[in-house]
Amino acid sequence: MSTRCSPSSPGSSAPCGTRGPGCRRYSTVLADPRDPAPCDVDYWVANLRRPVRFSQAVRAAADDGHRVFVEVAPHPTQLHPLTETLRDAGADGSLILPTLRRDTDDAITFRTSLASLLVRDVGVPTPLQGPQQGARVVDVPTPRWRHRRFWAGEEPGPHEAPRHAPARTRTRATGPLDRLRGCVADVMGYTPDRIDADTPLTDLGLDSLTAVRIRTAVEREFGVRVEPGVLLRQATLRGSRICCRGVGRRTGGGGVEVGAGLPTGRGRSPR
Known part of the structure; x- marks a missing residue:
């Protein structure tokens, strides 16, 4: 690989704090897979420039039992x-x-x-035997994708800049479908106009973690209980059957009407 990938001088890279591994490491970077060299800047530069020594690392681990x-x-x-x-x-x-x-x-x-x-x-370590005593598990923020179309000879439309706006700056939707679309957009990083009501959410990149977050947002928005896993079964916004517990079909205020599988939020003022 070209030497252009190397730092131009020893001081050109920012320092990288390191610490020793908590278990035996077999490196796919170093000539000796068992080398305990720290994972500092030089190590990661070598990781980019050198070939992957996969078989050597696996063989070393196997030789050690x-x-x-x-x-x-x-x-x-x-x-x-x-x-x-x-x-x-x-x-x-x-x-x-x-x-x-x-x-x-x-x-x-x-x-x-x-x-x-x-x-x-x-x-297998139990939760109380983790590497960091007293640590807590936190959710990693999902990528805030900016969905823009870059095609030869085309200019992005005015609605495509920016791709997503902060939720607090959006006009609050009042219809059930638009409110549901807003919940999905806020979590997945789309603008509401980019989410087609008939496109399966899994086609938009929905995974199990994102589905949990959308489920939480929908339950908070509509005051209903959403059936676990319903969003991962090729659900679309228009065809989703959001099953609610303890909520019936009502025509007056104070309840939530569920029609065509979607909560309408009747009786609850939009936020």
């Missing part, structure tokens, strides 16, 4: 190369598992792999 490998990724892409490398290394009986798989329920897939570890007597 490791037989359990878990690929932490939204979809497994290294299970086959792991299997082939371990077979060539003579590491018979190795257990290779993913954490997630595309087009499957994340919770079921993750727990299935976790169960596979448990039944094979692999030590």
Whole structure:
């Protein structure tokens, strides 16, 4: 790779704080996979410039007696190369598992792999045995995508700048469909006009974490209970069957009317 990818001088890169790993590390960057070199600026520059030493790192782990490998990724892409490398290394009986798989329920897939570890007597840390005592789990903000069309010979329309505006600056919708569209837009980073009522939300990039956030937003907006998982079943805004508990069809104020699978919010003033 070109030397242009290297810092022009030793002081040209900002310092990068490092600390030692909490478990044994096998690097795919360094000539010796077992090298305990810190993950500082030089390490990450080498990570960009050098070839990936995948088989060397896997073989080193196998030579040290490791037989359990878990690929932490939204979809497994290294299970086959792991299997082939371990077979060539003579590491018979190795257990290779993913954490997630595309087009499957994340919770079921993750727990299935976790169960596979448990039944094979692999030590799995409990929540109280995490690497940071006293730490708490927090949600990572979803990407705020700016959906803009850049096509040769075309100029973005006036409604496309910016792609999403802060929720507090939008005119509050009053219709049930528009209010539902607003909930989805606020969570997924779209402008409401970019969300077609007949497009499955999964086609817009909906995943299980985003579905939970949309469900929370809808329940807060309409004061209803949404059936878990309903948004992930190829649901569209117009055709979603948002099942509410303890809420019936009413014609007067003080309740929520559910028609065509969508809450209308009747009897509750829009915020």
